[in-house]
Amino acid sequence: MMKRKDFKFIFAPIGVAFGIALFVSVCIFVSRLLGITKLSEIIHFIPGSIFIIIGIIILIFFLPIFILGIYYLNRRGAVGQSETLRTNGIYKYTRNPMYIGISMTIIGIGLILLNTGVIIGGLMWFFITYIQCKREEPDLKKRFGKGYEAYKKNTPVFIPNIRMLMSDIFKKLNINK
Secondary structure (H helix, E strand, C coil): CCCHHHHHHHHHHHHHHHHHHHHHHHHHHHHHHHCCCEHHHHCCCCCHHHHHHHHHHHHHHHHHHHHHHHHHHHHHHCCCCCCCCCCCHHHHCCCCHHHHHHHHHHHHHHHHHCEHHHHHHHHHHHHHHHHHHHHHHHHHHHHHHHHHHHHHHHCCCCCCCHHHHHHHHHHHHCCCC
16 A cells, blocks of 8 residues: 555655646746747847857756755655755755746746746746745754754755855865865
């Protein structure tokens, strides 16, 4: 018989993916109703190619952050069931890599497609995940105590600590000698 945790592990990611797709679809639909579908129609003074390049850069940077967030949380952490505070891997540089990774990936895709609805969806999803982070913090403080407080003090909520990340990469590559 399938345990509740196993059930959550299997179906929670599918539900989240479906929810995000539905949410972004609604944003696209609303942007069409409002007549603001193409980013280049709204912002005339910036060439579309600039938005596409920015979108590609965002995608290259944040999609791996999202994937690493899933990887380092592993099975139990994927749906908030981790018994240990994760501070290794990408969680050393940002407390919420999956939230920022998926939000910025959506925004990056919207920029590449020059689709205002997708961009608005990504921005709104970011706002929703910010609220969710604030809702999760009391439970994390309760579960992990002073360890979480120290982690919170030294690790940014969303945007990874680039200086620390680059320093660690250079150390691993032995470039910093």
